[in-house]
Amino acid sequence: MAVEPTMLLVHSPLLTWATWDALRTPLEAAGWRVVVLDLRPLIESPSFHSAVCGAAATVTSDSPTVVVGHSRAGAYLPGIADAVGSDRLDVVFLDARLPHPGTSWIGSLTPERATWLREMVVSGRLPRWNTWFPGASLADVLTDPEQRRRVLHDIPELPWQVVSEVLPAPGEAWYSARHIYLRLSAAYQSTAQQAEERGYRVRSVEAHHLAMVTHPAEVTDLLLSALRP
Numbered sequence: 001m002a003v004e005p006t007m008l009l010v011h012s013p014l015l016t017w018a019t020w021d022a023l024r025t026p027l028e029a030a031g032w033r034v035v036v037l038d039l040r041p042l043i044e045s046p047s048f049h050s051a052v053c054g055a056a057a058t059v060t061s062d063s064p065t066v067v068v069g070h071s072r073a074g075a076y077l078p079g080i081a082d083a084v085g086s087d088r089l090d091v092v093f094l095d096a097r098l099p100h101p102g103t104s105w106i107g108s109l110t111p112e113r114a115t116w117l118r119e120m121v122v123s124g125r126l127p128r129w130n131t132w133f134p135g136a137s138l139a140d141v142l143t144d145p146e147q148r149r150r151v152l153h154d155i156p157e158l159p160w161q162v163v164s165e166v167l168p169a170p171g172e173a174w175y176s177a178r179h180i181y182l183r184l185s186a187a188y189q190s191t192a193q194q195a196e197e198r199g200y201r202v203r204s205v206e207a208h209h210l211a212m213v214t215h216p217a218e219v220t221d222l223l224l225s226a227l228r229p
Contacts, residue, residue, distance in 0.1 A: 005033065005063045006035060006086075007027055007032040007035070008035045008037060008056065008065065008068065009034065009035070009037065009068050010052075010067065010070070010073040010080060011073060012070050013048070013072055013073065013158060013162060014072055014129040014155065015071070016038075016039075016151075016153070016155055019070060020212065022212065022213050023216045024036070027223075032066075037056060038055075039052060043158060048161070049165055049168070052079065052080065053076075053082070057084070057085075064090075065084055066090045066227060067080050067084060067089070068094055068223070069091075069094065069096050070212070071096055072105070073096060074097040075099055075100055075108075077099065079174075081173050081174040081177050082171040086173070089176070089177040090177060090178045090180060090227055091177045092180045092226070093180065093195065095182065095185055095209050096181075096188075097191065098194060098198075101168060101170060102168075103166060104165055105162070105164070105165075121160055124159060124160045125157040125158060125159055125160065126157060129155055138152070141209070141210055143214075147214070151210070151213055179201070180201045180202075180203070180227070181196070181202045182202075182205075182226060183202070183204040184204075184207045184208060187209065188209075201226060203222055203226045
């Protein structure tokens with residue numbers, strides 16, 4: 001009997017596992033074993049990166065494995081790839097930031113963007129991600145009120161230690177994996193171009209940053225087509 005390939009889904013630390021709810025069904029229907037890494041319990045860890053990698057290491061599989069990271073999860077994908085350690089590994093950036101080993105999240109930003117982020121901090125924490133933008137902007141993307149409530153429910157106020165943690169250099173599994181970048185929104189066009197310059201396989205769809213929530217079938221098709229040899 002063929003072994004189900006494993007799809008490990010990693011949400012942004014600014015959001016929750018609920019961003020993957022809609023994508024799970026079409027992926028399972030396509031024959032994947034789907035595992036969602038829940039980052040929320042890990043954000044208070046002394047080293048968020050180490051905690052994330054430790055959680056990923058529990059996802060063992062003898063089958064081909066795909067790690068998919070959305071948005072700010074992209075920075076942690078090299079460490080997660082090394083923790084998973086599969087011989088047949090694809091790493092997929094879904095509208096995600098690229099890795100920045102040797103520096104922190106705040107250190108990877110332009111001076112203007114870093115100042116903007118620092119000015120939002122209250123009592124050592126970033127405010128909830130949905131408060132960073134005008135209220136109508138997310139309502140325009142997540143038009144279904146119940147869907148919007150589920151996705152935004154209980155998203156964290158991220159500790160500054162997560163933002164300031166310097167990430168280590170990746171290991172062997174990262175370098176031997178295939179790297180794929182899937183752009184969902186215009187905001188990540190320049191990041192997708194950088195990924196292409198690094199030799200990643202790049203595919204795009206004109207949607208929005210949370211398209212896996214609102215258009216799971218389209219994102220599933222994009223993802224599975226990019227995984228083909």
